[in-house]
Amino acid sequence: MSAIREHIDHVPLIDHHCHGITLDELSGPEFELLITESGSHHHRSHFDSPFGLVVRSECAEVLGLPRHCSAEEYLARRAELGPREAARLLLAGTGIDTYIVDTGYLGTQICSPAELGALADRPAFAVARLEALAEAIAPDVTAEALPRALEAAVQHSTTTHVGFKSIIAYRHGLEFDPVRPTDREVVAAAEAWYARAERTSSWRLDDPVIMRYLLHCAADTGRPLQFHVGLGDADAVQHRCDPSHLTRFLAEIEPTGCRVLLLHCYPFIREAGILCHVFPHVWMDIGLTLNYLGPSAETAMREALEVAPFGKQLFASDAFGLPELFLGGARLWRRSLADVLEHWVARDLIGVADALRYVDWMANGNAAHVYGIPEVRG
Ligand SMILES: [Zn+2]
Helix, strand or coil: CCHHHHHHHHCCEEEEEECCECCCCCCHHHHHHCCCCCCCCCCCCCCCCHHHHHHHHHHHHHCCCCCCCCHHHHHHHHHHHCHHHHHHHHHHCCCEEEEEEECCCCCCCCCCHHHHHHHHCCCEEEEEEHHHHHHHHHHHCCCCCHHHHHHHHHHHHCCCCCEEEECHHHHCCCCCCCCCCCHHHHHHHHHHHHHHHHHHCCCCCCCHHHHHHHHHHHHHHCCCEEEEECCCCCCCCHHHHCHHHHHHHHHHHHHHCCCEEEEECCCCHHHHHHHHHHCCCEEEECCCHHHHHHHHHHHHHHHHHHHCCHHHEECCCCCCECHHHHHHHHHHHHHHHHHHHHHHHHCCCCCHHHHHHHHHHHHHHHHHHHHCCCCCCC
């Protein structure tokens, strides 16, 4: 094994974007819906997909099964171990040192950052989802009072959370007006939102004026701001998730000192890389992408390393619901990065010392810098 692969296999990771997992006993069909971004069952099992292969090889091995076992064997072994023991084994196999957890989605069905940290016996930090924050506050304040209430809530979150996340890509698209809306515009949008909530009994926020107001409030705190980009569930209209749409917004908030993180990025890895290249305050990851590309993960890693500087890449699993997604994310990141860097070294395009230094940055150093959390030492 090369020195680079050896180093990458053991370097501790900061997972800068992930979610909690469920500790419920899952039926086969329930498990299957957590190994896909699709909310539906298809003609064939989701075990017969690129990530299905990862589960039946990498995860199977960690749970004491032969590689390339069947879906039935996998589910039987998992049931035998129980969800807690399976999670403990899979999380221990990741080499993730620190978790930065998005608490915004289905927060009650999955474990909290503290529970995830306890299961993995590692530190865990929380990220606040802006749209969820607004949905929690709005029912208790008038439309007139909403601008100040949102600003205060975002500011207050900085005492308990290390950053913010926005899903405006899903709810509207990334092609929003980059300029901060006035209070008058926010109040008018809030009145329409409240009337809609009254009619539908749902506080789901999809108003672009209020969402972009939240983005500006978050940027003003100077804390890191994550954007969902690209690949996601069936709600995400892909051409509206192209991060190029953020270009003017990124220029607009640069003076605040806010650091922006582009999450997942598939299939817009090159567009994200360009933004990381030109803007000093933009970083990216290819979490989620690696898991769902499975055996093709290397093609995404190769693209991610094309134009973005090495100080701009972070590791993320984007695991949600299942510990398998943490294991797959970590293993595919390590393998694909080793594949690319070994190839560069073999062709004398990079020296080994540089390669090792960049690996440490991408594994944990860049994330520690962006989020202001402790550096990890191998
Ligand atoms: Zn996520």
